[in-house]
Amino acid sequence: MLVVATAALLGASLVTPVATQAAIPSITIWVDSPRLPGAQLYAQIMKGKVNVNVQLHAQGDLVAKVQLFNTVKKGWPDVVFGPPNDVAFLKNPLVNDALQLDALQPASVWKAFGAGNNWCLLNGHYYCVKNDLAQTVLWYNKSMMTQFGYKVPTTMAEFVAIGVDLAKNHPGYSLGSLGDQAAYSSFLEPSQCPLNVAKSDTVVVINSKSPNCTRVATALQPLIDSGVLDVRTPFDAGYIKDVAQAGKWLMAIGPSWWGQFVLRPASSYNVPAGVIATAPMPTWPGAKAYSGEYGGGIYTISTHTKYPKEALAFAMFMVGDARNLVSVKNPDGSHGAPTYPAYGPGNKIWVQAVAKDPYYAQSIVPALDTQAQLIWPGTKPVRYDANGAWGASFDTVIAQTKDMQKAIDAYATYTSNAATQVGYAVVSK
Secondary structure, X not given: OHHHHHHHHHHHHOOOOOXXXXXXXXXXXXXXXXXXXXXXXXXXXXXXXXXXXXXXXXXXXXXXXXXXXXXXXXXXXXXXXXXXXXXXXXXXXXXXXXXXXXXXXXXXXXHOOHHHHHHXXXXXXXXXXXXXXXXXXXXXXHHHHHHHOOOOOOEHHHHHHHHHHHHHHOOOOEOOEOOOOHXXXXXXXXXXXXXXXXOOOOEEEOOOOOHHXXXXXXXXXXXXXXXXOEOOOOOOHHHHHHHHOOOOXXXXXXXOOHHHHHHOOOOOOOOOOOOEEEEOOOEOOOOXXXXXXXXXXXXXXXXXXXXXXXXXXXXXXXXXXXXXXXXXXXXXXXXXXXXXXXXXXXXXXXXXXXXXXXXXXXXXXXXXXXXXXXXXXXXXXXXXXXOHXXXXXXXXXXXXXXXXXXXXXXXXXXXXXXXXXXXXXXXOO
């Protein structure tokens, strides 16, 4: 017994304690192509501190994927960039994949968003981080406007008058296009057309016969008939070739990312340097100079993540760090994020760089700043795919009929059905 006890004691004394090494946190993030350079840069910066698995995913595929992940009980990404409406779907208790974020960072940080993050503020709590504001402004070719003798329109009546004259005296030139979400953000939202006005979690206003909708159709129909307003999407290859790259794009109402992401790139509209300017939104009668919002993506954090703080830190890097906002190199050779940040400190960094950009004929920032305070508040997150419905209904009908009111009605019918299927009561006012 003594021999055994001694041996055991000797053996125990030969064991050297080994310090436990904490596992490096690991997060999987989904981003679209414009966010990919910043996400990849973040993965490099965090190497050795956080393992960041960056995956490229097109906006719009999250809904179907999360439903699958919930079924098989695995696969959820930690953080996702997606369309703003995703937060309503993910927060739905039946889905439960949007983490409440309030306690993960100081209240002062949330306050620094100002109104920029209000889309993510549901029932008094934050469920996402707003990447950018996609407020609409009037983008125009300053040199061409001078050449044609036009003044920058301040009302929709003046905008339409330019379109009528353009069709008569400069056929083939364009004031933009209506497909995708362009008609909604450029004209219908600023007119306060109630197509997705959520009054509560169970009631939504959808009314294409509202005067605020029908006046848009009446005003724009002559421009559609003459071809001054194109019925294709702004990203349609035919529209880009026939109009933008042919040098026949005069102006259009578009979001704050239009210049960096659409007008400038050689692969897109390829508008030459030194001619592009912005102005505040033309007003509809009796309304403020409201903007619509075309995009304005969000970062949501999964309720299933093991590393919520690390996931949120990535989102805050994307919206607030100069290395992403102004320095990161994009595939086309440009630098920085193409979008107007929703986060106040990040916004200051971004606008300072863009204000000095020699590509523009004059600083585009004043109009962007003005309209950032005037995004129409009527549109709210809903649990159906209000954005995808434009392609599924409006685009098809307007391409076939070139009738604006019929296309708006088709959208309203489609979304009313979608809303009813997920439990909303659809009302007219």
